Amino acid sequence: MQQLTRFAADYVGYVLKGGTKFYAWMGALGVLIIGMMYVFYLQNTEGLIVTGMTSQIHDGLYFANLVFLVGVAAGAVTIVFPAYAYHHEGMHKVAVLGEMLAITAVIMVMMFVFAHMGRPDRLWHMIPPWGIYSFSSMLGWDVMVLNGYLILNFVCGFYYLWCKYTGNPINRKWFMPVVWIAIVWALSIHTVTAFLISTMPARPMWFHSMMPIRFITTAFAAGPCLIILIFLIVRNNTKFWVDDSAIKLLTTIVTWCLGIAIFLTLSEVVVELYARTEHANGLYYLMFGLHGLTNLVPWFWAAVVLMIAAFVLFLVPSIRNNFKLLPIPCVMAFAGIWIEKGMGLIVPGFIPSPIGEVTEYYPTFVEWLLTLGIWAFGFFILTILLKGAIGILQGEIKYGAAK
């Protein structure tokens, strides 16, 4: 117990210490977080009318980010899996950082859930024994697997750090099974999120069985892209060294998951547009516009260009092996997938509406600020978690050292 309080105190103490750069970064994020709190208050006193959502298009920016971030959370498994299944040295060293990212992403997902709900004050209605858990609802399953994933990653990540901190050996008897469960669980969170929208025949654009695998491939492209960027930042700004081999393996994973994602998108385009039934109207709206409404067309083509260009750049050895240039395709792929899986997937699902009404969705300032604020909050906790984890891995936080 005394060890535990020491751990907490040492951890907090270490995280709070930092240079001007650190405080400026955290301060800037703090400003955005305060902005987010204000618009969240506004949204829950005025109602969702302060957003651009309507009865026609009732899932917008929040839901899009929610879906995307579930992918980022699942993407952390691209570190954990090679580390434990293939005993990849470089990955094993940084596996805990992946778990920290997963924790952050799931927390952000939860915040987007709160932002999305019409009555966030009633979310306890979903949680037994006070509320009712519905086994027939995909949203119920999604909440369950997401919370499970959060707990699994918290346990794995912090138990590992705790052992490093105290110097005790890891008890592999229960640690390894939990790690394996967490790996399989990562697939479940994104699969269930795909089922969330792909099980609605009322929305033909989403109603196909390709959705889960598309979600997984885009997740395993976007997630590692962010991780590569984070690793490069960590390498350049802290004393912690992430091995080249880890980054190179991640690059390979990104490249081929991105390739498959592009292939799946093209398959969908061919299947839908060849027959061009009424069910293809959503995709047609996204690609070319419908009845003169073309709001999402530039988004779609931007995503296509970003993803294909990033894929080509990843294939060029002189770019993917040059860690100064590598961030470029990473940012491109990350942004491309954010569009494709967010605005480019969620919004056209509602256009046209089931009765053929074509309307458009314009996110309001409130929505942008709230979204930005949740991302800022995500980076805020990610910074804390990574800093603490790196401190422990480096041996700078150690039991008895601070006395």
Added chain:
Amino acid sequence: MTPDKTPPADPAQEHPAECPAPPASADPAACAPKTSRRDFLKAGGTLSLSSLMGAGALMSQSDDARAAAEWAEHFQKNYRLMTDAEKAEARVRLEKRYSMEYGKPVTVDTTGPQPGVLMGYALNIRKCIGCRRCVHACVAENNQSRGTRPGEKIEWIQVLRMERGKFEADKMNHGYPEGLGIQVGGNAYTPAGQVLEGQYHYNPEAVPEQDATYMPIACMQCEKPPCVKVCPVRTTYREADGPVVIDYNWCIGCRMCMGACPYWARRINLTTPVLPKEEMNPVTHYLGNRPRMRGVVEKCHWCLQRTRHDRYPACVEVCPVGARKFGNLLDPESEVSKILERKNVFRLKAELNTFPKFFYFYD
């Protein structure tokens, strides 16, 4: 006004006993003859009692009491899990709050489904003239939001105006798809027939218009409702007598049901509904037309406040051409059963296996 169960005069209500085959046989009397009359009056009695309590509260309570009522509402259970005592408590609480808010005695009915009743609806699309009286009657009856800002105005019924398409000789040589130079089909048509690409914003000088047909839609009260399946808190469910209802106090506003509905029947209250005091209909049902709050989903419930008391839904009552028919599907003598027996009927998007209890037919 005396807070009685019966709202202003209504032909269907005044002589239920004299009608040989009651048209709205959602009435228990039509199916289980020995229960009806006395229970009916008793129900009316309890209703009046609780509305008196509501009226009393109106005189004596302050804003604090209203806040207390709202506070207590936060902790109430899902309606289906409430005991009868809890339901009564919730109802009194609501009546109090609504009476205060709208400055008149408001009743909140909690009458449950009656045995032997399965409500059904049939609409004669040949007869519909697109006047949209049903839309407006529905808004007035069911306390929908009447605001002017986008998102504040809610209508549960849509009358889709569909153009009469035609094939034309001068279009014979139009290729399809155009521009590729490959003729894979003709293009001598404009959209024809009943397709779900109608327009419900239309403002003609007179209806019916020469070049249009009309297709009214609303909640289909499916027997296998996709909206119920996706609800994570089971706040929306199918009542034993057919309609799919929502416990507005339990809804978390996740809008999954809206995504799942193939008929676009559901609406989200983006803000606190705009409902002027003088226009508010004080005869309400807990699962029906009681005033909703911000952030919850609502939809047509076949006027439970009326149909559970042997009255027609407002849209049926107001329809000037008699295109709308409502009744008990289990009663072979009801109008709806007769239509199913004798007419050509179809259901909308039948391929989705939602099994609506809302049928379309034509003479």
